[in-house]
Amino acid sequence: SRWTLYVVILVAVIAAPIGLLVGTVAGYAGGWIDAILMRITDIFLAFPKLILALAFVAALGPGIENAVLAIA
Numbered sequence: 001s002r003w004t005l006y007v008v009i010l011v012a013v014i015a016a017p018i019g020l021l022v023g024t025v026a027g028y029a030g031g032w033i034d035a036i037l038m039r040i041t042d043i044f045l046a047f048p049k050l051i052l053a054l055a056f057v058a059a060l061g062p063g064i065e066n067a068v069l070a071i072a
């Protein structure tokens with residue numbers, strides 16, 4: 001259960017600032033920057049999460065840190 005909490009906390013710590021940064025830049029800049037960032041976000045959301053996470057782990061290699069990055 002400690003590993004699970006470790007993974008959950010790290011995913012939240014990594015994913016929240018990235019989402020906040022992308023949303024802030026897209027909202028503040030607007031125009032074509034907003035369109036590009038939202039299309040990139042749509043591309044990531046279009047893939048099933050498990051397949052995308054497996055692809056990231058395969059590219060990064062085994063390890064708990066890489067699994068956390070893949071989930072985030």
